[in-house]
Amino acid sequence: MDLLNIINNLLKIIGDWIYGLVHGLVGNLLVTDLITMGLAAIILCTFAALSFMGLTYAERKIVARIQDRIGPNQAGPFGLLVPIADGIKMFTKEDTTPTAADRWVYNIAPLVIATAALTAYAVLPLAPGVVGTNLNVGVVFTIAIGSGSVVAILMAGWGSNNKYALLGAFRTVAQLIGYEVPMLLNLIPVVLIAGSLSLVDIVNVQSTLNGSPGIPFVLYFPVSALIFLISGIAETARSPFDLLEAESEIVAGFHVEYSGMKFALFFLGEYVNALAVSFMFATLFLGGYNGPIFPPYVWLLIKAAAVFTILMWLRGTLPRIRVDQMHTMNWKFFVPISALNLIILLLVAKIFQPGNAAMPWVTPGVQAMATAITTLIPFLAGLSIASRRLRSQRDAAEALAETRRAANRAAVTTSMGGAH
């Protein structure tokens, strides 16, 4: 029993021990708080950076297997030393600065992106009682920090003194701020049912504490979870939304002029952001650290890893989408569907609220089923309408191209017939 208790509360026990240690060394409570907070920040950042290393390796291997090849296997057994090789490569590359680039802006941009990516981990609940800081506005904080990285992208694009970097930065920013809208709209149902903006409260509602039903929010709002996940992928500019750093197209976009350690920081920012999106999805929709047998932090890691595997799966499978397709999907499909969902959800969640005296058979499970079904209907309807429209557009374009080709063929044969 004692060992089980220790394993379940391992993080909390370690945290309390460190706190006691520092308090013993320094008598002042304020200074103890500051020092332990600083240590916690360092540990979180180290965790994020180490997981970045493991993630690059896992991504390359998994995407390779999806694409029917092996992936890196030369550096170390099974290619396990690849992240270290990558790190050495990044460190030893020459650190160039373009002439006539704005020194301050050019140099600070990667720092801002890395900082913004790492700050999102501060409000993540890792285990019961283990959270960087229990902000009562944790959800909005994460989104706000995400918009901080948007500014850094503009700084990078402008500071490079390069027209293509600037254009790439503009397009990237258009994508990022466009996909913030469905992300926020689809967070609102979660906040509605949980009754609080704090991530700790949201995770507690999805557990069986205090009589809460213990239903993960993905069963309440499958459509919102899906759109949130897709918006999250678009926010981090990962494939299939990586049109703006596509090496074959716009020459790596806004970070074309960066090399060496600064590029490594951009790279780190992208992966840390993707991992943060996975953690957010796991916390908001999949129930955070709740789970039956394993310790809580293990459950959180399993869920986040599962979400990240989905991200890698999408990267290996789907082709890159075009910029106009991406904007069409966002503004003409996601935003109306999210708004419509929100209106329907407000009504249904209020009608089927548990604790309603008039309808005592309404339990949270019933509420979950009602919200799920009533939001799936407009989503599927919208999908079918959109796909039918797009198919008819595609057919019309194809017919047009076919007539042109037939005319071409006719012209060629007449000219050839005339020549003979």
Added chain:
Amino acid sequence: MTITLQTIIFALLSVVVLGSALFVVTTRNLFHAALMLILSFFGVAGLYVLLESGFFAVAQVLVYIGAISILFIFAVMLTRGMVAMPRVNAQAQLAALVSVLLFVVIVVIVNPTALSIKVLPGASERVLGGIPWQFTTVTTITDSYIKQFGASLVDGSAYLLPFLLAAVLLDIALAGAVQVARERRPAEVLAERELMAAEAAEEQQREQALDTAPETVLAADHH
């Protein structure tokens, strides 16, 4: 007055806010001005946190830094002139004087009574400025202020109407901004220029007619 950690943080944040604001209004490079504006907004968000209203700190970052600053940067990029423009206009010194005067006046007024200025020291105890802040016994607040605020926004007898009006305002601003800043297609641009040329020609005709035969033009106007 005791110096706590919050006092030090407040001093640092004030320096950040005011320093970057000064940079914004005195620099020639508009992109740097936009970046310093972002820094100022961050500082103001920090001040909101000191005032124990964390929700508005996050809202400030989300709205001002996440949206308005990006608008500013886009506008700066799209309106880069070919000629380097002078930084200040003709009334800049007067504007600076007015600003400093206003600042002095406000500072004198908001000081609490204990620090107010005696106009005529000695005989009569007239004070200049000074507001009795003794009514402020600062109570502690809990986090329920967000819930109260949200409830007041949908309460018919509270702020529901301004809330809906604000939503309508945002809709109109969105539609208007998109329409005004829209990139005109070449056909549209030519049509606009034709229209402007036609109006200019008509105006010129009217001027000529006024010079030669003013009575007929004014009579025609009255109909």
Added chain:
Amino acid sequence: MEQGILNGIPLHFFLIVAAGLFCIGLYGVLGRKNAIAMLMGVELMLNAVNINLIAFWRYVRPETPAALAFVAFVFVVAAAEAAVGLALIISVYRNTKSVDPEKLDQMKF
């Protein structure tokens, strides 16, 4: 607790900072030759107003949300005005290739 002091910061400190920000914004609006720089001054002034509102809310009447509603509406109005103002500036720039407001003193270009 001392009167008018929260965590070691008296109320008038916040008001002085807000006044300073307001006056800097005022100089930006009145003394600059570029329309976008003038708009930046306006944003600074609106921020100063917000600081004032929240400071008074916290120190004097934290139990009513009246000031918070005002703050929210100032956010909304600032965003809407920045959007429309910048759209207008971009449109004017397209037609006259300059963003100097002193050149726009006629009702036509």
